[in-house]
Amino acid sequence: MERESMEFDVLIVGGGPAGLAAAIRLKQLAEKKGQEISVCLIEKAAEIGAHILSGAVMDPKALTELFPDWKERGAPLNTAVTEDKVLFLTESGARRAPNGLLPDCFINHGNYIVRLGNVVKWLGEQAEALGVEVYPGFAGAELLYDAHGAVSGVATGDMGLNRDGSPGPHHQPGMELHAKYTLFAEGCRGHLGKQLEAKFNLRDGADPQTYGIGIKELWEVKPENHRPGLVVHTAGWPMDNATYGGGFVYHLEDNLVAIGYVVGLNYTNPHLSPFEEMQRYKTHPEIRKYLEGGKRLAYGARAITAGGLQSLPRLIFPGGALVGDDAGFLNAARIKGSHAAIKSGMLAAEAAFEALAAERQHDALTAYPSAFRDSWLYAELHKSRNFKPYMKKGLWVGSLLFGIDQKLLMGKAPWTLHNSADHDKLKPAAECPKIDYPKPDGVLTFDRLSSVFLSNTNHEEEQPCHLQLKDASVPIAINLARYDAPEQRYCPAGVYEIVRDGEGGAPRLQINAQNCVHCKTCDIKDPTQNINWVVPQGGExxxxxGM
Known part of the structure; x- marks a missing residue:
């Protein structure tokens, strides 16, 4: 069946903070100049905000630039930070770092603890009010190019395909969305962003991106355990001192507490399970005291870009640009990305608007990287650029070196350290100690499947699997044989299982794609880079x- 098509001035792929900020800024500029501009935004989630997961402590700086009157407009930034605590944990104890010794990036005065999904939903409402055409439930599945090789838009994915890829009885072909410029805001490890980086060699001269996986739960706690505005960050246990990881406890409004754990995906022991580390983290006395007697309401997981400035690819290519975490703007040292996403979206939108005003199309938006270089966002990322390379040296050495970098050198060290890829860091399983994780108690700690249930995840089982293997023999011949099938442990949703058919049967990898929470960890950490995450049907x- 032939695909229908639509034409726009600007197409935005992804309805997170970056994409929505770009759409809003375009419409604001058009309104200010008295011009008409058509802006379309597509989002693979069933509704705006449904795939958004973040800690999150939000710096309102960029939002204030976008909407100076965001308070009057009712933006859901409801809980101002009142106290920062940074704890170094041992298995049973904790030592608090004096706030006077903390680098500025760990001080959150003036910031807000938010449920970022709610903030994004609010941004979506603002975008629609300005005339942006917002289409949730449509996944950008395929890049479109013009006759000269420039990006000319995307095609959304087909609906109603059978598992083998053939059209089913309710098949509906995707739609081609053409635009003079296309901005990609898919978030961390974007499906189309990966292809753009490869086609246009956007990573030439940049360090490899490096990542973490963040696992988060939302709890309703007893009023006596709730301290609105308290921000707790931890380092140390349950990680060993050589492995990057840390936790957070954020006290929101209404007796809600967001708790999470981040594990750097450069870890070396294939027996490590980020999900189990998160569950174990909650048993520490300093963490347990907030949760006891409470109720877990929600669960989710997401990969996080952490490479910083030196891991940013080139941002532009003929016909479009990368914004937000599709490029990797998150500031890992501050444990914040939403302000950076909003700012990058605004900068790209301003460049696109300038190009449209000059009646250009499908060329490179060179004003965008130039504006980024002159912005406060560049200065912020430059100051903290050595955070992740330092922390890869281990907890104590890394903390000391980064403290010197920030407190004594003020982020102006005359050197820039470099990042390396995460997927090649695993050691053979036989060389690493096994980790004995306690069984979940169903009260404070939980298993994967009951957790995935709380994420409200759903996929149509008869569609083609969106977790593609480049070589079907690799999971058993290499991953199982050498690394004891680490995909069973680094996936936080129970997607990957090694099963045997019958007693003594040969092992095979079973992919439970319906469990996938779209965290992208498998695409990043698979040691042979054999797993390719692609978008499933839109809306799944x-x-x-409000995670």
Missing amino acids: GPIYQ
């Missing part, structure tokens, strides 16, 4: 309620 995946 988790439905996070």
